[in-house]
Amino acid sequence: MSDDPDRRSPADLSSLFLGPKAENADVFERLLLEAFRDHVFWRRNFHPEDGFTIREQDKFTPGYQASIATLSQELFGLLAELKDGVPFFSPRYVGHMASDPTMASLIGYIATMLYNPNNVAAEGSPVTTRLELQVAAQLARMFGYRADRQWGHLCSGGTVANIEALWVARNLKYLPVALRWGAEELGIASLHVVRPNGERARLDDLGVWELLNIAPDAALDAYDAFGRATGDPQVAAAAVARHGISGLGYQAFGLRLAERFGDALPPGVVLVPSTAHYSFAKACRVLGMGESHLLRVPVDTHFRVDTDALEEILHASAAQHRPVIAAVAVMGTTEEGAVDRLDLIDSARVRAGRRHGLAFYLHADAAWGGYASAVVRATDGEKLSFEAVSQGQPAGALWPSESVYHAFAALDRADSVTVDPHKLGAVPYPAGAISFRDRRVRGMVSVDAPYLFHEGDSDTAYIGRFILEGSKPGAAAASVWMAHKVLPLDATGYGRLIGESARGALALHAALGSCDLAPFRLVLLPRPDVNIVCFAIGHPEFEGLEESNELVDRVYRAMSIGGGRPLRALDYLVTKTVLLPREYGHAADPVVEGLGFTHDDYLRAGGVAVVRCTVMDPFLAARRGNTDHIAGFIATLERVLNAELAGMRAPASTP
Numbered sequence: 001m002s003d004d005p006d007r008r009s010p011a012d013l014s015s016l017f018l019g020p021k022a023e024n025a026d027v028f029e030r031l032l033l034e035a036f037r038d039h040v041f042w043r044r045n046f047h048p049e050d051g052f053t054i055r056e057q058d059k060f061t062p063g064y065q066a067s068i069a070t071l072s073q074e075l076f077g078l079l080a081e082l083k084d085g086v087p088f089f090s091p092r093y094v095g096h097m098a099s100d101p102t103m104a105s106l107i108g109y110i111a112t113m114l115y116n117p118n119n120v121a122a123e124g125s126p127v128t129t130r131l132e133l134q135v136a137a138q139l140a141r142m143f144g145y146r147a148d149r150q151w152g153h154l155c156s157g158g159t160v161a162n163i164e165a166l167w168v169a170r171n172l173k174y175l176p177v178a179l180r181w182g183a184e185e186l187g188i189a190s191l192h193v194v195r196p197n198g199e200r201a202r203l204d205d206l207g208v209w210e211l212l213n214i215a216p217d218a219a220l221d222a223y224d225a226f227g228r229a230t231g232d233p234q235v236a237a238a239a240v241a242r243h244g245i246s247g248l249g250y251q252a253f254g255l256r257l258a259e260r261f262g263d264a265l266p267p268g269v270v271l272v273p274s275t276a277h278y279s280f281a282k283a284c285r286v287l288g289m290g291e292s293h294l295l296r297v298p299v300d301t302h303f304r305v306d307t308d309a310l311e312e313i314l315h316a317s318a319a320q321h322r323p324v325i326a327a328v329a330v331m332g333t334t335e336e337g338a339v340d341r342l343d344l345i346d347s348a349r350v351r352a353g354r355r356h357g358l359a360f361y362l363h364a365d366a367a368w369g370g371y372a373s374a375v376v377r378a379t380d381g382e383k384l385s386f387e388a389v390s391q392g393q394p395a396g397a398l399w400p401s402e403s404v405y406h407a408f409a410a411l412d413r414a415d416s417v418t419v420d421p422h423k424l425g426a427v428p429y430p431a432g433a434i435s436f437r438d439r440r441v442r443g444m445v446s447v448d449a450p451y452l453f454h455e456g457d458s459d460t461a462y463i464g465r466f467i468l469e470g471s472k473p474g475a476a477a478a479s480v481w482m483a484h485k486v487l488p489l490d491a492t493g494y495g496r497l498i499g500e501s502a503r504g505a506l507a508l509h510a511a512l513g514s515c516d517l518a519p520f521r522l523v524l525l526p527r528p529d530v531n532i533v534c535f536a537i538g539h540p541e542f543e544g545l546e547e548s549n550e551l552v553d554r555v556y557r558a559m560s561i562g563g564g565r566p567l568r569a570l571d572y573l574v575t576k577t578v579l580l581p582r583e584y585g586h587a588a589d590p591v592v593e594g595l596g597f598t599h600d601d602y603l604r605a606g607g608v609a610v611v612r613c614t615v616m617d618p619f620l621a622a623r624r625g626n627t628d629h630i631a632g633f634i635a636t637l638e639r640v641l642n643a644e645l646a647g648m649r650a651p652a653s654t655p
């Protein structure tokens with residue numbers, strides 16, 4: 001397990017996956033068998049003097065034989081049923097954000113699963129907890145976080161990562177108030193904090209609005225000072241629990257705020273792009289913030305946060321004294337893969353601090369796009385310039401675009417990043433991750449369990465006390481670790497793999513934009529930021545947007561699993577989504593107008609439906625194999641369009 005493997009030649013993309021025709025079956029089989037045999041030896045060699053619990057004679061008993069017969073028979077049944085699964089491995093699958101896992105990740109997972117480590121505490125996972133922390137450090141390095149300050153871990157997915165980020169953000173927001181009350185109780189002289197405008201102030205001198213506008217770093221500095229003043233971090237933590245929102249809960253905390261400071265403030269809000277993943281609604285509900293305090297910021301016609309609108313909302317929040325708990329940038333929206341301009345969002349945060357004294361937490365939801373940011377990292381960990389990233393690329397298929405480059409390059413300015421190895425990292429589920437810029441945030445959420453915590457252990461012996469989940473698969477950590485070994489988190493590794501898929505998406509986008517499917521007309525969403533291509537479908541005889549939406553729905557049904565159709569009847573698989581007025585506002589107008597309709601038509605129809613294609617195949621643009629999948633997709637689409645239009649026109653058949 002070397003940390004410095006031979007990197008003289010970057011991995012050839014042909015070596016990464018089992019392959020659409022299981023072309024790498026021999027390697028895969030050899031390594032799996034190796035892993036299993038090695039595990040068998042491990043068992044045999046652990047106290048061989050113990051002898052055998054299961055004897056050969058046992059195997060002749062009817063009960064034994066019946067049980068093994070059931071095992072075998074049911075496995076054969078399961079294997080047969082699994083054939084109804086989804087062919088994520090095939091270039092013909094351009095549906096959801098799902099990928100074929102890399103061989104490294106699958107073999108790492110299966111090999112480790114035999115040992116079944118539990119990464120809640122290193123006691124049950126001496127090897128894989130170490131691997132998990134290494135993986136977290138690798139992700140932090142990709143985002144540009146300092147190695148000696150970052151904290152991160154794996155979790156079940158982006159949903160849990162987003163909940164944990166907002167949990168930290170919420171507790172940090174109210175920390176200065178808890179510190180003030182804690183210091184009062186313990187008779188500690190007032191602590192100092194740095195305000196967003198750069199001034200130093202005593203906590204005791206601040207009003208409630210100022211206390212709720214201390215930037216995350218400054219609040220953590222004050223917490224450190226409090227710990228030093230009490231002389232015992234445990235005493236400090238207990239005081240913060242007694243006076244903070246974690247211990248008191250929203251209701252008691254809110255009452256105390258009103259009691260001590262007179263006017264209660266309006267509830268704190270979380271700003272998310274209007275297209276944000278629904279996990280933020282879950283997070284707000286779970287954390288007791290109330291979904292009504294999720295404030296949706298409009299997006300522009302590229303489906304990225306409209307930073308002018310964001311700035312207006314920040315201004316209004318300052319004017320109304322409405323605390324902002326956090327702002328979220330989405331690096332790769334779930335619907336269309338749009339990458340928010342994190343750099344501009346952070347600049348707006350800095351300006352709001354200077355001008356209005358507003359401070360809040362900034363979280364990047366890069367569940368989808370996080371691994372794509374590898375493209376801005378050199379092998380030595382340095383940030384590559386846009387010129388270096390774009391060097392040698394044809395202008396028409398340039399990826400990432402300059403905007404996307406600047407957004408990815410600014411990830412180190414976020415307080416935390418959600419990233420899903422089980423999405424663009426191409427590893428098996430469950431593997432999400434959260435990365436924090438400042439490891440001190442752990443104090444915001446730590447909970448101890450006496451049966452897992454042992455005095456004198458290192459602070460990472462038992463990571464369960466710093467994270468939302470409890471038991472979790474060490475196999476997932478080994479899987480991600482193996483994946484990163486074969487494909488490092490830099491421009492030569494994941495940057496290249498995802499770059500090839502993105503260029504495939506650009507090629508598909510260009511081909512769909514220029515193909516002639518008359519009388520049908522495809523109205524494409526803008527050039528994809530990463531690898532998702534979406535389009536609406538028009539026809540000159542459609543009198544309402546509803547007809548266009550119905551056709552998209554029929555195309556989706558004809559080109560996806562369901563309806564009792566055998567899988568082999570499907571040539572290509574897509575998915576669809578609906579751009580809803582309450583989420584997209586005027587951002588969808590160019591699409592609606594491209595179909596020949598107006599904003600009012602859009603409101604009346606309740607949305608505009610688009611076919612959604614996620615390109616994961618790194619060889620799509622290279623057109624390997626016997627089938628040109630771009631031409632093939634367009635030919636299938638044309639056939640389906642004609643058949644489905646005829647279906648729409650046919651009088652409803654009476655059964």
Ligand SMILES: *Cc1c(COP(=O)(O)O)cnc(C)c1O
Pocket residue numbers: 156157158159160162277279330332333334365366367368420432
């Ligand atoms: C998929 C996704 C999530 C949720 O991640 P899970 O792993 O499904 O829990 C959150 N945010 C974005 C942008 C996503 O694409």
